[in-house]
Amino acid sequence: MGMRVAVAGASGYAGGELLRLIAGHPHFELAVATGQSQAGSPLGAVHPHLVTYADHVLAPTDPAALAEADLVFLALPHGESAAVAAQLPAHTKVVDLGADHRLIDPGAWTRYYPGPHAGTWTYGLPELPGQRAKIAESTRVAATGCYAVATILALAPLIAAGIASPDDVVVVASSGTSGAGKSPKAHLLGSEVMGDLSPYKVGAHQHVPEIKQASGARTLSFTPVLAPMPRGILSTVTAKPQSAAVDVRQALLDAYAGEHFVRVLPEGRWPHTAATFGSNACHLQAAVDVDSGRLIVVSAIDNLGKGAAGQAVQCANLMLGLPESAGLSANGVAP
Ligand SMILES: NC(=O)C1=CN([C@@H]2O[C@H](COP(=O)(O)OP(=O)(O)OC[C@H]3O[C@@H](n4cnc5c(N)ncnc54)[C@H](OP(=O)(O)O)[C@@H]3O)[C@@H](O)[C@H]2O)C=CC1
Numbered sequence: 001m002g003m004r005v006a007v008a009g010a011s012g013y014a015g016g017e018l019l020r021l022i023a024g025h026p027h028f029e030l031a032v033a034t035g036q037s038q039a040g041s042p043l044g045a046v047h048p049h050l051v052t053y054a055d056h057v058l059a060p061t062d063p064a065a066l067a068e069a070d071l072v073f074l075a076l077p078h079g080e081s082a083a084v085a086a087q088l089p090a091h092t093k094v095v096d097l098g099a100d101h102r103l104i105d106p107g108a109w110t111r112y113y114p115g116p117h118a119g120t121w122t123y124g125l126p127e128l129p130g131q132r133a134k135i136a137e138s139t140r141v142a143a144t145g146c147y148a149v150a151t152i153l154a155l156a157p158l159i160a161a162g163i164a165s166p167d168d169v170v171v172v173a174s175s176g177t178s179g180a181g182k183s184p185k186a187h188l189l190g191s192e193v194m195g196d197l198s199p200y201k202v203g204a205h206q207h208v209p210e211i212k213q214a215s216g217a218r219t220l221s222f223t224p225v226l227a228p229m230p231r232g233i234l235s236t237v238t239a240k241p242q243s244a245a246v247d248v249r250q251a252l253l254d255a256y257a258g259e260h261f262v263r264v265l266p267e268g269r270w271p272h273t274a275a276t277f278g279s280n281a282c283h284l285q286a287a288v289d290v291d292s293g294r295l296i297v298v299s300a301i302d303n304l305g306k307g308a309a310g311q312a313v314q315c316a317n318l319m320l321g322l323p324e325s326a327g328l329s330a331n332g333v334a335p
């Protein structure tokens with residue numbers, strides 16, 4: 001007997017990737033898929049790549065219909081998921097891909113997001129120490145932000161091991177355009193994005209408090225860059241060492257030994273976003289800067305995979321008592 005899952009926001013990019021993963025999941029059955037402006041449309045018209053659900057019609061986002069599922073994925077714009085979640089029965093399992101329930105500090109929420117803070121759910125990053133068990137026993141899980149997961153996986157083990165200073169962490173990260181969602185935006189016009197790299201939200205990105213909360217960083221400068229590709233995040237994290245001789249790569253290997261989706265690459269090979277496309281993988285590599293002595297970790301993910309839908313399915317598997325990697329792959333699509 002399969003688990004019935006629902007996707008709210010199924011017409012968006014993250015929702016579409018959830019549907020793709022659900023279609024290939026050995027234990028999931030799609031109960032409801034909802035949209036807002038596209039409610040009433042068949043999925044074949046919205047996501048032509050998803051032939052499994054071509055005739056499935058998008059429903060409006062009605063909590064009563066979502067509540068019929070064993071687990072609900074919320075892939076709604078920031079600020080919209082809290083109201084929907086509040087109308088779902090307490091026993092209904094929910095994974096929110098939005099930011100509404102990620103932050104513990106209401107002050108941090110108010111600095112970066114509009115509207116009131118909705119409260120805090122279990123943070124959905126299974127590879128953090130102790131987090132896998134917490135996710136498995138939770139009915140409400142807040143999946144990670146896309147830049148946040150790439151950066152936290154690179155940084156958290158170094159701070160936890162006392163290798164990197166939690167102060168003066170510097171992150172520059174590039175994202176593909178699907179990170180900005182599907183609704184039309186002037187800065188995402190194809191003719192302007194192609195052939196261009198552009199920084200945005202400089203010094204004021206909303207993932208800063210999330211990265212600090214989950215990695216233990218105290219002061220962090222984060223600069224996001226929009227890259228002319230549909231998917232992928234490459235995060236370059238640099239931090240001050242806490243001691244004279246440190247083996248950063250070994251610290252990452254120790255932290256992620258036995259992890260199926262996080263891979264520290266062989267020495268001399270650096271992460272490429274293209275190698276993670278379509279997968280739930282995170283690729284890492286580390287070095288020490290010969291001039292400044294700063295520790296450098298580079299991390300690559302697919303923002304719609306480990307950065308969104310893949311991570312959400314990994315959490316859902318844990319919450320439903322299924323094998324953690326069911327329906328997910330560490331292998332990407334290339335070229
Ligand atoms: N894109 C990414 O890489 C990542 C996204 N996320 C998070 O996932 C969530 C969805 O993002 P993404 O898929 O990119 O966004 P999209 O803009 O592509 O999709 C948004 C979805 O929400 C629906 N929607 C829009 N407005 C409302 C509303 N007022 N009430 C209910 N539903 C509404 C849209 O329906 P319709 O199209 O029918 O109007 C669509 O299905 C966001 O919270 C985002 O932060 C998290 C990690 C990474």
Ligand SMILES: CC(=O)N[C@@H](CCC(=O)OP(=O)(O)O)C(=O)O
Nearest residue numbers: 098099144145146175176179180
């Ligand atoms: C390219 C681009 O615009 N990316 C978005 C990612 C935000 C997003 O969707 O973030 P969550 O992961 O928090 O849900 C941004 O930088 O705001």
